[in-house]
Amino acid sequence: MKFELFIVFVILTLLLSCNSGNEKNVTADVEIEDTVFESPSTASGDSALYIRNKSLLWQIDSKGFKLQKPKVPGIDTMSAKNIIQLINTNYDSIHLDYVKTSHDTIYVHIPHSEMLTQRIGSTGAEIYMASATWSLTELKGVKYVNYDFQEGDHASPGVYSRNNFKNFQ
Numbered sequence: 001m002k003f004e005l006f007i008v009f010v011i012l013t014l015l016l017s018c019n020s021g022n023e024k025n026v027t028a029d030v031e032i033e034d035t036v037f038e039s040p041s042t043a044s045g046d047s048a049l050y051i052r053n054k055s056l057l058w059q060i061d062s063k064g065f066k067l068q069k070p071k072v073p074g075i076d077t078m079s080a081k082n083i084i085q086l087i088n089t090n091y092d093s094i095h096l097d098y099v100k101t102s103h104d105t106i107y108v109h110i111p112h113s114e115m116l117t118q119r120i121g122s123t124g125a126e127i128y129m130a131s132a133t134w135s136l137t138e139l140k141g142v143k144y145v146n147y148d149f150q151e152g153d154h155a156s157p158g159v160y161s162r163n164n165f166k167n168f169q
Contacts, residue, residue: 058134067168110149117152125154130165
């Protein structure tokens with residue numbers, strides 16, 4: 001869990017520093033609440049800081065491991081590319097690319113999936129997939145997310161829906 005929180009911090013830092021400014025800032029009118037916490041000491045004795053970005057995405061509550069609705073309304077009015085940009089901002093070490101939307105399915109690709117499939121553990125991967133799936137299925141008419149990435153120990157590509165994450169409800 002400690003490592004997963006550190007990864008979230010690293011991902012957020014990278015995404016926030018890589019914003020080219022060419023795309024619309026979907027949160028320009030929304031005040032985003034970032035809270036910095038000191039995490040418990042790591043195995044090496046060092047402590048790390050991480051940021052939990054409370055934004056427009058569906059998130060997993062770290063205490064009860066339950067899905068939480070976005071605190072700020074508006075995700076249901078956003079485009080697929082804007083939701084993916086938010087996902088990438090919140091999980092900056094896992095980059096998600098939009099491929100297409102067809103009927104009731106959105107197709108996405110994770111070009112470098114090692115962080116998701118090998119490094120953040122099964123729980124971290126499931127949290128990411130749950131948050132991304134619930135957020136992307138906020139799109140009008142979208143019920144399924146087709147993930148394309150190289151399979152690993154902790155995550156598998158395929159078609160996911162909200163029903164795949166009932167354990168977080």
